[in-house]
Amino acid sequence: MAISEVKICNLALRKLGARLIESLSDSSQEAVTCNLFYEQVRDAVLRDHPWNFAASRCRLAKLAQAPAFGFSFQYQVPVDCIHLRQLNRSDDEFVVEGDKILTNVDSAFAIYTGKVTNPVLFDSSFVMAFAARLAAEIADDITGSSTKAREMWTLYLNAMQSARLADSAEGREDEILNDPWLEARGISGIDSPVWRA
Structure with a gap:
């Protein structure tokens, strides 16, 4: 099945253990919250990495x-x-x-x-990172748990690290050793546990 806005939102909601939605125009809290955050989070994830x-x-x-x-x-x-x-x-x-x-x-x-808005054009690594970031942003509203939000941020950082590696194998080598955002979270450089076999 082709990727869609609803499917990305449901990936995020599933990570939170929340009810899934059928449409972003639903009146449920899950749909209203996803609809509120979707575009801003999509654009933020687009900015966070030079996606091919x-x-x-x-x-x-x-x-x-x-x-x-x-x-x-x-x-x-x-x-x-x-x-x-x-x-x-x-x-x-x-x-x-x-x-x-x-x-x-x-x-x-x-x-x-x-600004790519059509989900059908999204790279699969982007979809996973986007869903994790969306889950992190909506976690407090949906679950009331700051612990769950932190878990989702960690998931997002890991998804971005994987995306960087995948993109670098497609003709462009991105600088991943000195990313200050990742360094602040202890996940950068070749000495990071992410890089150790």
Whole structure:
């Protein structure tokens, strides 16, 4: 069966031991809570990792007015951009300010994470990470248990670690040894238990 918004929500609810839903428009607490968090959590998980399935490339639209200082050019952020990964070359300097990209690169192209909303296009690793993050975010509302929420956050971090490994085997090598978010939770580097045989 094809993946859907309801199926992702039910994966999250199952992890919490909660009742499953038939539709996001149900009046149950589970459906209302999933509906409230779904889009924000999806976009947060898209931002947390440079997913191959969500990668997009485009020529950026240069704006007529240059930045007041610091950079020579400014461009419009693509409307579907969730996270700007790089410009023409990986070492091109840029900053994102509001809906503008400031850089010294003339005729800039961009690689970015696009806002993929169709669940059918989601990578299976993304689905598992998304469901775990959704479970973590809704755990308090659904179960009233902060312990369950912590368990789901751990599950999410593990799912993201697996996704990084899977994505790196598909043509791009992501930096996984010095991720400050994972280091703060004691799960990074080759000396981590995750990496030990």
